[in-house]
Amino acid sequence: MKVFATRVIPAEGRIRMEQAGIQVTEWKEKRSLSPDELADTLKAYEALYYAGGKAMNRDFLNKCSHLKIIALMSAGYDNIDVQAAKEIGIPVTNVPGVPSKSTADVAFLLMQSVARKAFYMHKRILNHEWGFSDPTANLGIDLEGKTLGVWGLGNIGTILARRCQRAFDMNIIYNNRHPNAEAEKVLNATYVSFEELLHNSDVLSVHTALTPETKGRFNKEVFREMKPTSIFINTARGGIHDETALYEAIQEGLIWGAGLDVTNPEPMSPDNPLLSLPTVAILPHIGSATAETRGKMSLLAAENIIAAAKGQPLPSLIKS
Numbered sequence: 001m002k003v004f005a006t007r008v009i010p011a012e013g014r015i016r017m018e019q020a021g022i023q024v025t026e027w028k029e030k031r032s033l034s035p036d037e038l039a040d041t042l043k044a045y046e047a048l049y050y051a052g053g054k055a056m057n058r059d060f061l062n063k064c065s066h067l068k069i070i071a072l073m074s075a076g077y078d079n080i081d082v083q084a085a086k087e088i089g090i091p092v093t094n095v096p097g098v099p100s101k102s103t104a105d106v107a108f109l110l111m112q113s114v115a116r117k118a119f120y121m122h123k124r125i126l127n128h129e130w131g132f133s134d135p136t137a138n139l140g141i142d143l144e145g146k147t148l149g150v151w152g153l154g155n156i157g158t159i160l161a162r163r164c165q166r167a168f169d170m171n172i173i174y175n176n177r178h179p180n181a182e183a184e185k186v187l188n189a190t191y192v193s194f195e196e197l198l199h200n201s202d203v204l205s206v207h208t209a210l211t212p213e214t215k216g217r218f219n220k221e222v223f224r225e226m227k228p229t230s231i232f233i234n235t236a237r238g239g240i241h242d243e244t245a246l247y248e249a250i251q252e253g254l255i256w257g258a259g260l261d262v263t264n265p266e267p268m269s270p271d272n273p274l275l276s277l278p279t280v281a282i283l284p285h286i287g288s289a290t291a292e293t294r295g296k297m298s299l300l301a302a303e304n305i306i307a308a309a310k311g312q313p314l315p316s317l318i319k320s
């Protein structure tokens with residue numbers, strides 16, 4: 001089988017495929033191929049190893065109906081029309097659960113960074129503005145004993161909740177499509193309505209997928225319902241919050257601050273006013289970016305390709 005990868009992929013995954021006799025070609029340029037360029041390129045391949053790039057809509061998928069598999073090297077699959085792929089007959093796989101710990105760690109990092117204005121303090125040092133002696137200056141917020149609200153208590157939300165409970169003895173509330181009895185038992189978490197989540201969270205962390213239902217959900221009206229001392233965290237997808245509304249909400253004191261690993265669009269413009277706020281911490285979508293996790297993600301995507309080549313059941317086929 002001949003596989004085209006949309007980026008240079010971690011060696012673990014590439015070597016695994018090569019050992020299985022699969023020929024892997026990687027797109028090595030920094031710019032992403034346009035959908036038309038990618039569709040043209042794929043005429044010479046039987047499988048797509050998607051490690052980032054442009055969104056894959058029905059029109060693109062129709063042009064690639066010969067593919068035996070599209071293997072995503074991500075947990076999220078909002079970048080592809082899975083329903084269209086199913087109708088066209090292209091199986092799509094992802095890497096569910098593999099990036100969860102590393103991504104929960106980034107959410108944990110962001111909430112502490114916002115609570116203590118860490119990114120802003122770093123910028124001040126670079127600007128020769130170290131010298132604060134006033135005991136009322138530089139004040140942050142303690143997280144100990146506060147309430148973490150998780151929107152979407154799945155793989156990542158559950159790990160974050162456990163981290164917060166162990167490190168800061170935080171109380172856990174959550175809202176999910178369905179109550180999660182197992183998590184409630186392990187975390188002593190309480191299921192609440194979306195409105196209660198907004199009203200009662202000191203830190204509100206978003207972990208749902210980006211879907212038509214979650215898109216733009218965190219708008220000005222929603223931020224208005226949150227505590228003025230609360231911290232908004234999003235490591236899921238930038239499309240879930242409205243960035244202008246988020247900026248206004250912090251400026252107007254509707255919430256205390258925000259930590260984002262995902263923005264809308266990506267990359268975020270360096271001129272975005274959010275970047276100038278002391279209680280904001282923004283990272284360039286690095287949730288899964290550790291050597292260990294990226295290696296494991298690349299391996300599971302490779303295993304899916306190998307299974308497709310052998311005509312075996314795919315380890316992590318997206319069914320919906």
Ligand SMILES: NC(=O)c1ccc[n+]([C@@H]2O[C@H](COP(=O)([O-])OP(=O)(O)OC[C@H]3O[C@@H](n4cnc5c(N)ncnc54)[C@H](O)[C@@H]3O)[C@@H](O)[C@H]2O)c1
Pocket residue numbers: 075076077096097099100103151152153154155156157175176177178207208209210211213214235236237261262285286287288289
């Ligand atoms: N920043 C990163 O690098 C990074 C890494 C991995 C995943 N992600 C993102 O994080 C998301 C979550 O990943 P996960 O592995 O925890 O997924 P998951 O499927 O295990 O958990 C998502 C949870 O959200 C719930 N949910 C979905 N829609 C909802 C809604 N409208 N209201 C309430 N709850 C809803 C689901 O029931 C589920 O419990 C992914 O979809 C992906 O977009 C980001």
Ligand SMILES: O=C(O)[C@H](O)CO
Pocket residue numbers: 073074075076077099287288
């Ligand atoms: O969904 C994921 O796994 C990450 O966001 C990387 O795309």
